[in-house]
Amino acid sequence: MHVISALLVALVVVGAYLPAVAQEPYRLGAIFSITGPGSSLGIPERDTALMIEADVNARGGIKGPDGRLHPLKLVIYDDASDETKAVLAAKKLIDEDKVTAIVGTTLSGTSLAILDTVQRAEVPLISCAAAAKIVEPAAERRWVFKTPQSDHLIVGVLVDYLKAKGLTKVGWLNVDYAFGQLGWIEFEKATAAAGLSVVANEKFGQKDVDMTAQLTRVKAASPQAVVVWSIPPSASIATKNYADLGLRMPMFQSHGVGNKKYIELASGAAEGVRFPAGKLLVAEQLADNDAQKPVLLAYARDFETRYGPRNTFGGHAWDAVQLAVRALGKAGSDRGGVRAAIEGTRNFVGISGVFDFSPSDHNGLDRRAATMIQIVDGQWKLAR
Amino acid sequence: MTAEQIAQYLISGAVVGGIYALIALGFVIAFGITRIVNFAQGEFVMLGALAMATLSARGVRAPVAFACSVVSVAAFGALLYRGALQPLTRAPALAVLILTIGASITIRGVALILWGTDPLAVPAFAAGPPVLVAGAVMVRQGFWVLGVAAASFVALWWFFTRTYSGAAVQACAVNPLAARLMGIRVDRVGVLAWLLAAGLGAAAGAVISPITYATYDMGLMLGLKGFVAAVLGGLVSPPAAIAGGFLLGVVESLAAGLVSSAYKDAVAFVVLVLVCLAQVLGALPWRVVEEG
Numbered sequence: 001m002h003v004i005s006a007l008l009v010a011l012v013v014v015g016a017y018l019p020a021v022a023q024e025p026y027r028l029g030a031i032f033s034i035t036g037p038g039s040s041l042g043i044p045e046r047d048t049a050l051m052i053e054a055d056v057n058a059r060g061g062i063k064g065p066d067g068r069l070h071p072l073k074l075v076i077y078d079d080a081s082d083e084t085k086a087v088l089a090a091k092k093l094i095d096e097d098k099v100t101a102i103v104g105t106t107l108s109g110t111s112l113a114i115l116d117t118v119q120r121a122e123v124p125l126i127s128c129a130a131a132a133k134i135v136e137p138a139a140e141r142r143w144v145f146k147t148p149q150s151d152h153l154i155v156g157v158l159v160d161y162l163k164a165k166g167l168t169k170v171g172w173l174n175v176d177y178a179f180g181q182l183g184w185i186e187f188e189k190a191t192a193a194a195g196l197s198v199v200a201n202e203k204f205g206q207k208d209v210d211m212t213a214q215l216t217r218v219k220a221a222s223p224q225a226v227v228v229w230s231i232p233p234s235a236s237i238a239t240k241n242y243a244d245l246g247l248r249m250p251m252f253q254s255h256g257v258g259n260k261k262y263i264e265l266a267s268g269a270a271e272g273v274r275f276p277a278g279k280l281l282v283a284e285q286l287a288d289n290d291a292q293k294p295v296l297l298a299y300a301r302d303f304e305t306r307y308g309p310r311n312t313f314g315g316h317a318w319d320a321v322q323l324a325v326r327a328l329g330k331a332g333s334d335r336g337g338v339r340a341a342i343e344g345t346r347n348f349v350g351i352s353g354v355f356d357f358s359p360s361d362h363n364g365l366d367r368r369a370a371t372m373i374q375i376v377d378g379q380w381k382l383a384r
Numbered sequence: 385m386t387a388e389q390i391a392q393y394l395i396s397g398a399v400v401g402g403i404y405a406l407i408a409l410g411f412v413i414a415f416g417i418t419r420i421v422n423f424a425q426g427e428f429v430m431l432g433a434l435a436m437a438t439l440s441a442r443g444v445r446a447p448v449a450f451a452c453s454v455v456s457v458a459a460f461g462a463l464l465y466r467g468a469l470q471p472l473t474r475a476p477a478l479a480v481l482i483l484t485i486g487a488s489i490t491i492r493g494v495a496l497i498l499w500g501t502d503p504l505a506v507p508a509f510a511a512g513p514p515v516l517v518a519g520a521v522m523v524r525q526g527f528w529v530l531g532v533a534a535a536s537f538v539a540l541w542w543f544f545t546r547t548y549s550g551a552a553v554q555a556c557a558v559n560p561l562a563a564r565l566m567g568i569r570v571d572r573v574g575v576l577a578w579l580l581a582a583g584l585g586a587a588a589g590a591v592i593s594p595i596t597y598a599t600y601d602m603g604l605m606l607g608l609k610g611f612v613a614a615v616l617g618g619l620v621s622p623p624a625a626i627a628g629g630f631l632l633g634v635v636e637s638l639a640a641g642l643v644s645s646a647y648k649d650a651v652a653f654v655v656l657v658l659v660c661l662a663q664v665l666g667a668l669p670w671r672v673v674e675e676g
Contacts (some may be wrong), residue, residue: 210400
């Protein structure tokens with residue numbers, strides 16, 4: 001794994017010094033959280049970006065508007081999950097590396113931090129972070145796009161599912177930082193609109209060691225289903241506590257548990273848990289007429305042969321880099337042209353969904369981009 | 385509000401409180417002998433948990449893994465004191481305090497590099513379904529937490545009151561100069577105190593890891609809670625620190641259950657502020673940290 005990424009890095013470095021490259025390379029910047037708390041997301045994103053760069057250059061490069069092949073030159077910086085470092089990296093990419101566009105960052109906080117920098121320099125940014133605020137309102141975010149599904153989309157899929165199953169009395173718990181808080185805001189709105197009643201609303205800390213007190217309160221409100229909005233390890237602890245307390249109503253989680261770590265840490269207690277997420281985790285089980293299926297399978301195969309188990313975060317980077325590559329092919333090194341090309345992208349079949357960008361929608365996804373997944377025998381299954 | 389719910393809050397609080405008590409004891413022992421408030425105490429907890437996770441993953445049986453974690457982290461604590469803190473005996477207290485904060489950040493950083501960011505699972509010491517106590521649920525590992533806490537308290541009590549070394553440690557806590565005049569090697573007792581403090585922290589981390597998993601950044605919050613518990617007990621009395629730990633665990637759990645879970649963590653720090661205020665106003669029947 002490391003050998004391959006080291007080789008890829010070596011290839012990139014050597015490539016940069018090869019004197020006789022026929023055409024001027026297209027320069028694409030990237031900022032990922034390769035270290036720091038966001039590293040479990042940023043590392044697969046970096047790996048995916050390097051993989052695409054290697055594949056594009058193995059084909060000879062990107063065919064530009066001049067009809068010639070241009071090599072892709074990717075410049076990647078680590079923001080260490082830190083807002084200040086992300087801004088510095090963005091400035092460096094724009095002023096020193098003279099990139100045409102930037103993909104990243106990994107986290108919502110860092111993406112929001114660099115908005116001003118890229119907007120003022122008029123450099124297109126394709127973020128791999130989730131918060132809807134990054135691209136809304138689109139009128140004020142002319143240069144900014146993002147590939148992950150927004151919270152309201154994911155929550156909408158969950159609430160539709162709860163309603164369809166007749167689970168109208170719901171208990172809610174969320175982790176008390178941005179991810180959980182934004183989830184709650186969207187869930188409160190969506191349940192009110194759908195006519196579901198939330199009978200319990202509890203918080204816990206990401207470092208909490210025990211959620212039985214909160215779950216006991218939820219139990220007392222006797223909901224028909226319980227939704228937990230968090231990521232491991234706290235999501236796994238809540239799941240274990242839930243099983244230990246003998247709660248029998250169905251448990252739902254967020255897309256934050258879309259990695260095998262959640263199942264492993266919950267040691268059996270995750271069985272039967274359902275959550276909304278992108279389709280990558282269950283690519284093999286999708287209907288054959290699903291437009292995304294071949295793309296998802298190809299990415300999963302490529303990533304798993306080179307790096308290890310697939311995850312949705314790498315998928316966000318795949319979408320961002322591929323969008324940038326297509327736009328570079330249309331507009332070359334012209335920043336404004338690349339921006340217009342991204343905004344004009346229709347029916348782009350990616351990992352997070354089928355993207356239809358427009359001047360008023362810089363995420364380009366709808367509810368078809370997520371599905372309900374259930375954990376059965378420790379594996380992800382499409383939920384019925 | 386049913387009796388069953390109250391019982392559940394009390395039991396959940398007692399298990400977490402046992403952990404706070406172990407950590408608080410570490411604070412009290414290190415502070416009592418060496419007058420250092422050790423803000424790296426939480427990192428000993430984290431190291432104990434991660435060592436436990438690594439050994440369990442290699443197939444080492446729980447009792448052996450537990451013993452190895454405690455012994456190795458205790459040795460590390462003693463080395464840290466001997467190598468980095470003892471040479472600073474004459475430095476201002478604030479400088480030493482800041483050094484322990486630096487040590488804590490360094491240890492966390494190294495743990496991040498060695499173990500990565502992913503939480504590690506640790507199997508329970510004894511498998512089995514949770515047990516019903518007075519209508520409330522208690523996980524089996526909870527009994528181990530309370531058992532390890534109780535065993536540590538008894539062992540420490542025996543050590544301090546029934547052995548010569550223990551008496552020497554106490555003598556140093558009461559009056560280092562007089563202890564030295566009586567022929568006690570005060571410097572060695574300091575190392576012993578840190579050995580014990582780090583071992584207690586590691587025991588807390590290793591025994592709670594099957595419930596909470598082991599992560600490189602788990603030490604900070606647990607260390608702060610342990611510190612609050614220790615201050616509740618006056619920072620010098622081991623029995624009071626134990627009581628402080630259990631009190632804090634139960635109060636937190638009751639606050640989360642009866643008031644609102646949003647303020648669970650705030651409770652610990654509000655308690656800390658109240659105790660400090662009461663101290664300043666002279667309203668406490670016991671003393672929190674004598675003025676130096």
